Amino acid sequence: MARIENYRFxxxxxxxxxxxxxxxxxxEYVWTDKEVYQLLEDINEQIDAGGTREYFIGTILVAPTSQKNHFEVIDGQQRLxxxxxxxxxxxxxxxxxxQRATIGGLISxxxxxxxxxxxxxxxxxxxYENAGExxxxxxxxxxxxxxxxAGIQASGIASFGSLENLIGAYGTIYRYLKDNYPDLxxxxxxxxxxxxNVVFIQISTDVSSALKIFETINERGVGLNPMDLLKNLLFTRVRHTEFTQLKDEWKKITKPLERSKEKPLRFLRYFLMANYSIKNDRNDAVVREDEIYDWFTNKKNAALCNYAEKxxxxxxxxxxNxxxxxxxxxxxxNDNKPSIAMDSLKRLAGGAFSLHYVMLLAAANLPKPLFDHFVAQLESFLFYYIFTKTPTKxxxxxxxxxxxxxxEIAGEKDPLLQKIKLDTFVAERFEKSMAAKSQELADALRRFTLYSMQQYRTRxxxxxxxQHVEMAFSGVNIRGSLEPFAKLEIEHILPDRPNAALRDSWTNENPAADYDDFxxxxxxxxxxxxxINxxxxxxxxxxxxxxYRKSGCYLTRSLVGLTEVGQNTSISRINTKLEAFEIWNAASIEKRHALLISLVKDVWRTTTISP
Known part of the structure; x- marks a missing residue:
């Protein structure tokens, strides 16, 4: 094998x-919003833990080319x-x-x-195809x-698949920095x-040797699995004759996480915060990833978990869990079956937000009707925090x-008292927090555009x-699946790619309104x-x-005309929240924007449990 060189960079x-x-x-570049966001969160967590601590992102495997300091990336291109x-x-x-000039030198x-x-x-x-362009x-x-x-679209470069992933990742990163580091x-x-402080080891050798190393790493794995230390700790608490049984039981934890590509340490953090009262010197009730093993070996926490005895x-x-x-x-x-409430929450959180698993795991032992109710309240609460871009910390x-x-609520034996306690929790924790952020949410929504957040959240x-308007139109009180609405296409009423005549017409009729903004x-x-689109x-x-009149979605049909059916009917009541438009100009867009913000307050709100 050729010479192998290692560098710490x-x-x-x-x-x-x-x-x-x-x-x-x-x-090709396959990382989605989930992987990008998790990397950013991991770095952020290390910064919170202390500004001088290094964050090691693993190894990068490269092969030098004939050009000095030019390397082909064999493993690690997603991170790089x-x-x-x-x-x-x-x-x-x-x-x-x-700083701009310094960073510019690192880009080209x-x-x-x-x-x-x-x-x-x-x-x-x-x-790979078109990625360089x-x-x-x-x-x-x-x-x-x-x-x-807009610039890539205007240039005519085809962007699809992994190329769209590149553009999407840039958007995720940019928004994350704006949301979490708002001032200079x-x-x-x-x-x-x-x-x-973010460092990695770069292994450099010729292409054939690098590919062999890559194959070996993937076949054998390198280093300890993040959960192996905890597993080894448990092995010290059982008899030798029980090793096989413990190994088999442990696989029920690690294998599903591996198959789902979930980070074991992230799960363990949420498991601890969901299942135990966390005490530390910071008084923040939080366990960080690099503190997990130390947490388990602390005598008080060991007694709390009782893993030594049982x-x-x-x-x-x-x-x-x-x-x-x-x-x-x-x-x-929580019954491992399809859930309308959980599906809707997942569409809001996406792959980027995962902290709510702490709450879900803590509430998992609630009876199913109460759990589903809790999930719906949690969704409303998280909507306020996600759409105001509140940092997760x-x-x-x-x-x-x-x-x-x-x-404590999930463990309550009296069903009536359990409902009362859950209602009280929602009112004290969720409702009051949402009221405090109400104005902030309104301000965020007034500035909201298609590019304010990831497109799946806009959808x-x-x-x-x-769905809310359709339920009101039909007189339905129980929510169904969001899927029929989520699979519809996002339509720009004022076209996304107008012809020259349309753009000129808009400019003449709305001289103070920038087309691309509106x-x-x-x-x-x-x-x-x-x-129809x-x-x-x-x-x-x-x-x-x-x-638009042909759409099965009343919120879209109502743009061109409201259906009039009697007085004080479900249709007449929702019509008071809607408006039809004869023409579509800047004033129309601003009026409909305000209309949708008003509807938000009706959709994302807390409710009490039905008796």
Whole structure:
């Protein structure tokens, strides 16, 4: 085997010293919002734990090319690509600041090639289909996510599959930085940590040797599984004759997590905060990932878990929590069956938000009707926090403390008293918190556009609003599945890609309103069946009206006319919340935007349990 070299790199050192090439035979960029968000959260957690602590992201396997400091990436391109996109987002956010020039040098730089020619290249260049063009255009545009998407569309570069993943990841990263590091001082501190304290080991050898190493790593695994230390701790508490039994029981924990690609340490954090009262010197009731093993070995906590006296009972408790955890992540209820409430909550949280599992695990032993009711209340509560982009660290302590209350409610033997206690919990914890954030939510929704959040959350918002209006129209009180609405297409009433005549007409009639701004506003969005959307196309509103009348979604049909049926009927009552529009201009979009915000208050609210 050829010579193998190892380097310890910080993010700053890696992108300063190396050019990374993702060859066309490599897997394309497949990370979704979930993986990107989890990486960002992991870094954020390390920053919260202490600004000087390093965060090790593993190994990167590369092969040198004939060009000095140029490497083909054999393993680790998902992480490297994500960090490159992170640098691009930071570069844009540091406009007018000295950090911008520094980061710019990590994104692209000049060098002398073997022929003595001066070259300028990106520090990371994906070479699979069209990816290089997309990445180069993203760097050239140096814009916010909306500007990047519009610029790539305008350039004619095809963006689909993994290319769409690149654009989506940039949007996720950009929004995360804006939401969690809103002022310049915070952003500088974040950049300082990222540049110097996020580190990895780069293994460099020739391509054939690198591929062999990659194969070996994937076949045999490297290092201990994150849960192995806990498993070994439990092995010290059982007799030798029980080793096989414990090993088999332990597989019921690890194998399902592995199959679902869930991080074991993340699960363990949520398991601890959901099932035990957390005490620490910080008084924040939170267990961080690097504190889990120490938490278990603390004498008081060991007694609390009682794994020394009853190791198998403890393992089975963990197993039950794994089963619930994975069921919840798949939109199932606490009976492991399809649940309308859990499915709706999953559509809101997506893969990016997972902290609510602390609450769900703590409430998992509630009777199913009460659990489903609780999930619906939790969804309303989380809507306020997610759509105001509240950092998760603001919720973490509360969720851990509230989990203690939920366990007590779930353990209540008197059914009537249990309902009363749950209603009280929702009123005191959720309702009061939502009232305190009501104005903040209204402000966030007034600024809401198609690009304010991940598109699946915009689709969720429109789907829930459409479902609410449809239920009111039909006089239905019990929610059904959100799927019929979630599968509809997002329609731009003012077209997303107008022809020149339409754009000119808008500019003449709405001289103070920027077309590209108004086309993406919440008030300009609705849901529409795909066949109708195809026919409606990019026409003027007048040309679309007849197509909108054909929609099975009353929120969309009501744009062009309200159905009048009697007085004080379910239809007449919902009509008081809606409005039809003869023309579609800036004033119409603003009026409908306000109308939808008003509907939000009716949809996401808390309710009491029916007697």
């Amino acid at each position: 910080s993010i700053d050192e890696a992108f300063r010293e190396c050019f990374y090439i993702v060859p066309d035979y490599q897997r 690509t994500t960090f490159f996109l992170l640098l691009c987002a930071l570069h844009h956010l540091f406009r007018g600041e000295p 730089t000049s060098y002398t090639d073997n022929a003595g020619e001066a070259r300028t290249s990106l520090k990371l260049e994906p070479r 997309v990445m180069a255009k993203l760097v050239e545009l140096d814009a916010d996510p909306q500007g990047v998407r 001082a915070q952003l500088k501190s974040y950049w300082g940590y990222l540049a110097n 190791p198998f009972e403890f393992v089975r408790k963990v197993t039950r 794994v089963e619930h955890y994975l069921a919840f992540s798949n939109g199932l209820g 603001d919720l973490e302590r509360n969720f851990s403390l509230w989990a203690d209350e939920l366990r 969720y918002l429109l789907a829930r609003l459409s 086309k993406s506003r919440l008030g300009n969005l609705t849901l529409l069946e795909k066949p 195809i026919v409606a196309g990019n026409d003027f509103y007048a040309g679309k009206r007849e197509e």
